[in-house]
Amino acid sequence: MWDERYAATEYVYGTAPNSFLAEHAHRLSGPVLSLAEGEGRNAVFLAGLGLQVLGVDASAVGLRKAQALASARNVEIHTEVADLAQFTPAPAQYGAVVSIFAHLPGSIRGRLYPLLVDSLVPGGLVQLEAYAEEQLAYASGGPKDVDMLMSLAKITQGFAGLEPVLLQHIEREVIEGSHHTGHASVIQFIGRKAI
Numbered sequence: 224m225w226d227e228r229y230a231a232t233e234y235v236y237g238t239a240p241n242s243f244l245a246e247h248a249h250r251l252s253g254p255v256l257s258l259a260e261g262e263g264r265n266a267v268f269l270a271g272l273g274l275q276v277l278g279v280d281a282s283a284v285g286l287r288k289a290q291a292l293a294s295a296r297n298v299e300i301h302t303e304v305a306d307l308a309q310f311t312p313a314p315a316q317y318g319a320v321v322s323i324f325a326h327l328p329g330s331i332r333g334r335l336y337p338l339l340v341d342s343l344v345p346g347g348l349v350q351l352e353a354y355a356e357e358q359l360a361y362a363s364g365g366p367k368d369v370d371m372l373m374s375l376a377k378i379t380q381g382f383a384g385l386e387p388v389l390l391q392h393i394e395r396e397v398i399e400g401s402h403h404t405g406h407a408s409v410i411q412f413i414g415r416k417a418i
């Protein structure tokens with residue numbers, strides 16, 4: 224499904240970074256692991272800030288566009304085609320893990336999230352934005368499956384190993400490409416691993 228969506232020449236989520244990521248990027252240190260990176264807009268933005276970035280996604284087509292965007296912007300990013308259901312990040316490796324609209328079923332989150340906490344160095348951050356369960360009422364984007372949508376409780380349970388720096392459920396305008404457009408219900412989270 225994702226390879227098909229990304230086969231279009233347009234960047235379906237745009238080439239500008241996610242606005243929540245951009246607002247808080249000054250907090251992040253590298254190396255950065257960016258989950259479900261897609262067509263590279265966030266990895267390329269972070270690389271432009273001088274951070275080393277590994278973008279992981281199941282779509283080879285998306286990650287080829289990510290590399291093309293990086294070349295066009297004269298930055299280097301690392302990419303890896305992998306299914307997050309099986310992906311195991313190296314432990315104690317990353318200054319930050321970024322997860323922007325990486326909508327995963329509970330069965331994948333339950334295995335992956337503790338591994339993400341393990342993959343952070345002490346003081347490292349997870350930064351996540353995802354559509355909330357209440358997004359089901361809106362037609363502005365996101366999966367139509369409540370299991371893949373987020374809540375404050377799913378974050379606190381999934382990232383129990385992190386101290387929340389910011390955790391909120393808000394409504395905002397998400398204008399990020401042709402598939403994320405309009406008023407939306409989102410969960411935003413920044414969590415820190417203890418030093």
Ligand SMILES: C[S@@+](CC[C@H](N)C(=O)[O-])C[C@H]1O[C@@H](n2cnc3c(N)ncnc32)[C@H](O)[C@@H]1O
Nearest residue numbers: 225236259260261280281282306307308323324
């Ligand atoms: C809504 S897009 C978001 C892309 C990117 N994070 C952005 O904000 O522009 C969701 C991405 O999740 C990826 N994805 C979905 N399930 C996945 C899985 N099990 N493993 C790896 N990537 C996955 C898709 O390929 C797609 O690129």
